[in-house]
Amino acid sequence: xxxFATLPAEPEAMRVDQESLEGWADTFGLLADxxxxxxxxxxxxxxELHVGALCERLGQSQPAVSHHLSRLREAGxxxxxxxxxxxxxxxxxxxxxxxxxxxxxxxxDAKN
Numbered sequence: 585x586x587x588f589a590t591l592p593a594e595p596e597a598m599r600v601d602q603e604s605l606e607g608w609a610d611t612f613g614l615l616a617d618x619x620x621x622x623x624x625x626x627x628x629x630x631x632e633l634h635v636g637a638l639c640e641r642l643g644q645s646q647p648a649v650s651h652h653l654s655r656l657r658e659a660g661x662x663x664x665x666x667x668x669x670x671x672x673x674x675x676x677x678x679x680x681x682x683x684x685x686x687x688x689x690x691x692x693d694a695k696n
Contacts, residue, residue: 614659619644620652624675627662628684632674634667 615621619642626641627633633641639649653673656662663676675684 611659611661614655614661617652619648620656623649623652623656624661624684625688627673627675628688632665632672634670634672636670638673 615624622642623638626638635646635649635653638653639646642649653662653664657664657673661676662673664671664673666672
């Protein structure tokens with residue numbers, strides 16, 4: 585049996601900022617939803633998309649897609665801009681894009 589009290593303390597350089605860790609845990613929890621993950625996939629393959637285009641690609645209603653987009657925007661994964669009556673979404677920040685690119689590349693590699 586391991587006596588955790590006798591284990592050496594974690595070096596200062598290895599300590600993780602608890603707030604950052606919780607933020608990433610929340611983000612990964614948000615990504616656990618299939619629809620949100622599909623939204624992110626399409627946005628990772630396009631500079632930006634409007635809600636209607638995402639509805640077509642997902643085969644879902646505008647209120648359902650808008651709900652997911654709102655959750656992703658609140659989490660800081662997406663940004664939105666308005667052009668007339670259309671709202672366009674894009675991925676933010678770069679580190680989220682990098683993580684998603686790596687994951688989606690793995691999916692594409694597995695298909696080939």
